[in-house]
Amino acid sequence: xxxxxxxxxxxxxxxxxxxxxxxxxxxSLYPPIQPHVQLPAEALTGPIIGSFRLTNTxxxxxxxxxxxxxxxxGVYRATRGGDLVLGGFxxxxxxxxxxxYNLAESTAGKWARTIFPLMATIVLLVLIGNWMELIPGVDxxxxxHHEVEGFxxxxxxxxxxxIVKPEAAGVGSGEGEGAIVVPFVRxxxxxLNFTLALALIAVVATQWIGFKAQGxxxxxxxxxxxxxxxxxxxxxxxFGVGLLELVSEISKVLSFxxxxxxxxxxxxxxxxxxGSLVPVFAQSVFLMLEFFVGIIQAIVFGMLxxxxxxxxxxxxxxxxxxxxxxxxxx
Numbered sequence: 001x002x003x004x005x006x007x008x009x010x011x012x013x014x015x016x017x018x019x020x021x022x023x024x025x026x027x028s029l030y031p032p033i034q035p036h037v038q039l040p041a042e043a044l045t046g047p048i049i050g051s052f053r054l055t056n057t058x059x060x061x062x063x064x065x066x067x068x069x070x071x072x073x074g075v076y077r078a079t080r081g082g083d084l085v086l087g088g089f090x091x092x093x094x095x096x097x098x099x100x101y102n103l104a105e106s107t108a109g110k111w112a113r114t115i116f117p118l119m120a121t122i123v124l125l126v127l128i129g130n131w132m133e134l135i136p137g138v139d140x141x142x143x144x145h146h147e148v149e150g151f152x153x154x155x156x157x158x159x160x161x162x163i164v165k166p167e168a169a170g171v172g173s174g175e176g177e178g179a180i181v182v183p184f185v186r187x188x189x190x191x192l193n194f195t196l197a198l199a200l201i202a203v204v205a206t207q208w209i210g211f212k213a214q215g216x217x218x219x220x221x222x223x224x225x226x227x228x229x230x231x232x233x234x235x236x237x238x239f240g241v242g243l244l245e246l247v248s249e250i251s252k253v254l255s256f257x258x259x260x261x262x263x264x265x266x267x268x269x270x271x272x273x274x275g276s277l278v279p280v281f282a283q284s285v286f287l288m289l290e291f292f293v294g295i296i297q298a299i300v301f302g303m304l305x306x307x308x309x310x311x312x313x314x315x316x317x318x319x320x321x322x323x324x325x326x327x328x329x330x
Contacts, residue, residue: 020281026099027279036180037269041191044184056142056183057191064128064188071124100302108310111213118205122198123302129188130264130294134287139268140275142183178191189297192257199256202305203249210312218312222246252308256301263297 041055048054071093086094100120105112132138187196210218218225224242225235238247267290275283 019279023280027325031279036056037272039192039265041193042182043093044182047255055191057188060129060132060138060185060188063185063195064125064132067128068121068124093218104306107306108313111209111310111313114209114212115306118202119302119306119309122202122305123298126189126198126260126301127295127298129194130298131291132185133264133271133290133294138185139183140181140189140326141185142181145179146248187264189260190268192261195257195261196253198260198301199253202256202301202308203252206305206308206312207249209309213313222249239283239292256304260297260301267293 002292036284041057043053043055045054046057071089075090078086085091097120100123101112101116104116104119107117207218210221220242222242222245224238226238267286271283271290272284274286
């Protein structure tokens with residue numbers, strides 16, 4: 001067994017060396033284009049409905065949704081087959097979901113069954129979206145076109161004249177200046193619209209479960225007027241703390257969206273720069289780094305959603321003390 005393992009590693013290292021040599025030859029013949037960093041997603045079509053256009057991040061989101069549905073369908077077929085122990089991707093997905101559910105159960109208690117579906121869906125969707133930057137061709141294969149006075153042309157498919165040939169853009173001559181690549185698929189987490197939408201869903205779901213668990217008394221977390229007249233000084237302080245809680249709930253949207261967006265966008269820019277400066281082998285090290293960053297950010301997003309939703313199910317401040325006092329009087 002050990003001899004076979006050494007033989008495999010011996011063969012694989014020659015494949016790695018071959019790919020490095022081929023990459024060096026390709027980089028010398030076709031030098032990489034200078035990276036173009038842009039915050040808004042690039043449009044791939046003209047206006048479809050009103051001013052709405054199909055962007056490369058929307059394409060990435062649709063692909064991530066399709067992958068997520070295929071994973072769910074694969075697990076469903078594996079469980080319907082009667083297998084008690086799942087294997088392959090189904091087994092790995094089962095282990096991940098089991099770990100997430102145990103985490104939700106230890107944090108949210110009896111509300112775990114309500115919170116877990118949303119939390120797990122967010123974790124899986126963000127994880128697939130983040131890991132898409134590891135797929136060859138994402139952020140790198142697209143339409144090549146020139147710049148007009150330093151700004152990229154916005155009309156791509158409708159304005160066919162803006163798309164130039166590689167030799168016209170200077171790529172064949174080794175320059176590559178004045179040309180940019182608009183990728184067909186761009187990592188969806190680098191679009192602030194996506195992270196903002198997820199943040200709004202998480203925060204709105206937090207308020208929903210708060211009302212479901214506590215009813216109308218959940219509003220006393222933000223508008224605490226019970227002691228405003230009976231204890232004027234402390235009542236004003238409690239009322240001010242409630243307003244700060246309201247501001248905190250709104251700020252969660254910014255915290256959610258910019259944390260995920262900033263980490264993944266910075267990782268994509270890092271891959272762009274490294275790929276243009278050292279186009280051979282060096283980018284592989286940073287791909288492994290982005291692998292761990294992608295899973296960490298997905299778990300952090302899901303964990304924060306879980307914690308905020310579990311906190312919303314708990315009675316706040318004076319109401320909790322009143323319940324304990326009533327229980328003691330009985």
